Amino acid sequence: MSATPPPYHQTAVRPDWRDLPDGLREAVGGRLGASVVAARTATAGFTGGFAAVLTTATGARVFVKAADLARQRHLADWYARELAVLARLPADLPVPRPHWALDAAGWYAVGLDAVDGRTPRLPWDPAELDAVLAGYAGVAAALADPPAGLTALGLPRLADLARSDILWWEEVAAGREPVPPLIPPARDRLPELVALESRLPGYAAAAPGLAHGDLRVDNVLLDPAGRAWFCDWNWLCHGPAWFDLAGLLITGYADGAGLDAVFAAHPAAVDAPPDALDVTLAALAGYYLTAAGPPATADPASGAGTVGPGAGPAGGNPAGTSALLGAHRRFSGEQALRWLAARQGWH
Template identity: 75%
Template sequence: MLPPPYHATAVRPDWSALPAGLRAAVTARLGAPVVAARTATAGFTGGFAAVLETADGGTVFIKAADHAHQGHLVDWYAREAAVLGRLPAGLPVPRPRWALDAAGWHALCLDAIDGRPPRLPWIPAELDAVLTGYAEVAAVLAAPPAGLAAPGLPHLADLLRDDVLWWGEVAVGREPMPPAPEAARTRLSDLVALESRLPGYAAAAPGLAHGDLRVDNVLLDADGRAWFCDWNWLCHGPAWFDLVGLLLTGYADGLPVDALFAAHPAAADAPPDALDVTLAALAGYFLTSAAAVPPDAAGPVAAPPVSPYLRAHQRFSGAQALGWLAVRQGWA
């Protein structure tokens, strides 16, 4: 199964399509006219996201969402700004500049990162850069400064119980079995047992996790340094959970993902079966999500479109997680 084109998955409004009042407010805050706008092509939400260039030579990255139809994105952007403002200086993360509300929209301004997502199949130098960069981030998250938890961060254990653990729901008949390889159908009790251990592991971890670390949330700059973006899901939990999300696409490429996980500093204190229980949970989450009704078709009011590649991403990620787990467990 081929991965989606993570560099070109987004469906977003262009700068010219935003309300005139919002464009005027952003331009006034920038202090110079916008002369060019490069819409971000990665990601799965329908929010505005673009690098804006101004007449005075400045560049910024702007995210924006409609309060009326994208309230969840407004909340995410506000949470991300609070998190980024509290991360220590020097980390490879974008820095917030300001936020404003105008014309019924919320806009967040960040430093612009001149970069691109890593290429798939993985190029060894790019994978090394991403894993090295995340080791730097994970070291900070393992012993975070006191102020970083000030926004009332959620706990990964709660997020898992509320929205990620689905094999148990399938087993008791509250959720249909998603389209899945035979390994899932014949090993359902094993999958339930594995995923059920993950919340306890997450609750016992003392640090923080990004919570949504995927290849499309990473940028590589011209010097090859990895930058980590989209921090709206920071939560109390282990950094090794993030590491599994990063390595899923490496499994598809035939890389030695078991060894890469075991050798990474983020996994130094992981329980012996942390990789297996995380793979089980992610497989159930992604495969079940891929079979659900698309978000923009779920209600009576038309919402801004999400990426047409969202379900492909979920199917691909679920299949990789289950395939990797099946090999580790000797099911395949």
């Protein structure tokens, strides 16, 4: 099993600006008030939606996401939800702000702030990790008492999402899902994994704040000043910030960096139950490893598929999904399981 993460800065399979319908490009140019003279396609991410920083003849820059309403309706719905969330997040948070949305030529497009940034280096660089942790501490504090404008959106609850989409070890133990490839210390630990993950819904239901819900290293950008910006807000939910924190740490791994201490010292974990980290690691390991499917036998660059974004273990491979999605899930699941095994003393 691989201990190497996918190249998060070049995982995406997306259409370029010139591939979009003429009507959509004309509508976007009209909304921008000037012709588009340059387009830099985003190379990070795992979905097949259009995403690029557009520069106009006046020098203005905007980040545009777009999805085909017939073939990628789920992406269009995600973009609309993200736009609504971003418009209601507290004004001082380091998040891209929304500008507009439009329908044209059978596509849905949104315009956001263009953040001048890059994904953090892996494994975690200590200074970059400190910047991300400090930035997320501010986000978690701002969402600990949910703003009324956000709760009015009817946000999902992590407790419900856990029951419907995240918890899979019980399904594996019951034989309703195949046993994924496991690291040796965890191969005889299904009862413990089931018991640990089963506590997540109750813990999540008791948390009063909001969680990003999809906080991974590839959803963070560091700007030239070293400040962390947090992106992709379509999964905001009622839930604990410590769930976000654990998910972030496993996707930006650090060998021998003492992540137990990092988690315990972070403000987001102050009110966490004593075993919250173990519960989260167990749940995320099961989600990622079952969703990853079997290891790919083809070169990832060839387009060999894995499970699509947002799909459970039986999901399939939507067109345009990155061939590296399975590698990301497998890596993240293994990282979670290794960390959990070390904490539990499994050998």
